[in-house]
Amino acid sequence: MAVFQIGDKVETIDDVISGRVTKVSEGTVTMETNDGFLLDFDANELVRIDTGDIRVSNYEISQIKAEKEIPKRRQTQVTKPKERNAPKMEVDLHIHQLTKSSKGMSNHEMLNLQIDAARRQLEFAIKKRIQKVVFIHGVGEGILKEELYYLFRRYDNVKHYDADYQKYGLGATEIYIYQNA
Numbered sequence: 012m013a014v015f016q017i018g019d020k021v022e023t024i025d026d027v028i029s030g031r032v033t034k035v036s037e038g039t040v041t042m043e044t045n046d047g048f049l050l051d052f053d054a055n056e057l058v059r060i061d062t063g064d065i066r067v068s069n070y071e072i073s074q075i076k077a078e079k080e081i082p083k084r085r086q087t088q089v090t091k092p093k094e095r096n097a098p099k100m101e102v103d104l105h106i107h108q109l110t111k112s113s114k115g116m117s118n119h120e121m122l123n124l125q126i127d128a129a130r131r132q133l134e135f136a137i138k139k140r141i142q143k144v145v146f147i148h149g150v151g152e153g154i155l156k157e158e159l160y161y162l163f164r165r166y167d168n169v170k171h172y173d174a175d176y177q178k179y180g181l182g183a184t185e186i187y188i189y190q191n192a
Contacts, residue, residue, distance in 0.1 A: 100144045102132045149182040
């Protein structure tokens with residue numbers, strides 16, 4: 012038989028009734044339910060519920076405080092060699108990135124829009140002395156890619172090659188712009 016004290020949180024064994032002990036007398040325990048009713052039970056009909064209170068000593072608290080006060084080393088970001096040479100600029104030439112709606116546009120008009128955007132971005136990169144640019148053109152039938160190659164060949168200081176396969180797959184071309192001193 013369990014010994015109950017006033018204030019213990021208890022629950023009945025046979026029913027779904029729980030509450031707090033308000034009175035204990037010779038095997039009879041009075042419980043105030045969570046709904047506010049006073050009910051009498053035999054001590055063997057009740058079971059004490061763990062209140063879930065966590066007891067922490069002052070020593071444990073002081074240890075945690077001391078641990079928090081130790082300044083943590085800041086991690087410096089180390090750029091990997093591959094990232095150091097990563098392109099500074101990306102240009103996405105997918106048609107949905109260049110216009111709100113391509114509805115009603117012919118393939119020729121879409122291609123011209125993409126090539127004009129590529130030319131503007133290339134001129135911008137040359138003017139701002141950006142050495143590496145990635146043009147994302149997608150895989151498709153390769154027409155845009157060939158037109159880009161034709162555009163890049165018109166510049167003496169531009170070299171083009173396939174962009175990083177792991178990052179872009181087959182749908183991107185990277186250019187390197189040689190800077191004149």
